[in-house]
Amino acid sequence: MLLRERETPEGTLVSVCDAECLGETYDNGRASLSVSEEFYGGDDAVEADPETVVAALHRAQVGNLVGREAVAVAVDAGLVDEEAVLEFDGTRHAQLLWL
Structure with a gap:
């Protein structure tokens, strides 16, 4: 997995993707997701x-x-609820926000 951490005015932003997803664009019929x-x-x-x-x-x-791997890691660790995971054209996407 590729992991990137950066500081923003709102706090630390972490992005994680399976390496094979980098550069791909996925669609689920309602929205698209570009892994730039x-x-x-x-x-x-x-x-x-x-x-x-x-x-x-x-x-x-x-x-x-x-x-699939990146999202599974977060779900298995109890950080993301499986019901909040989105499917995009054969891959998975999740967001996490700590308040």
């Missing part, structure tokens, strides 16, 4: 294992996850 290099990749992105992803999501105020 600018948001999910770049020089700040690192390869991460599940433990590193979970730790980063605990530090985040906002998290964006794309891909």
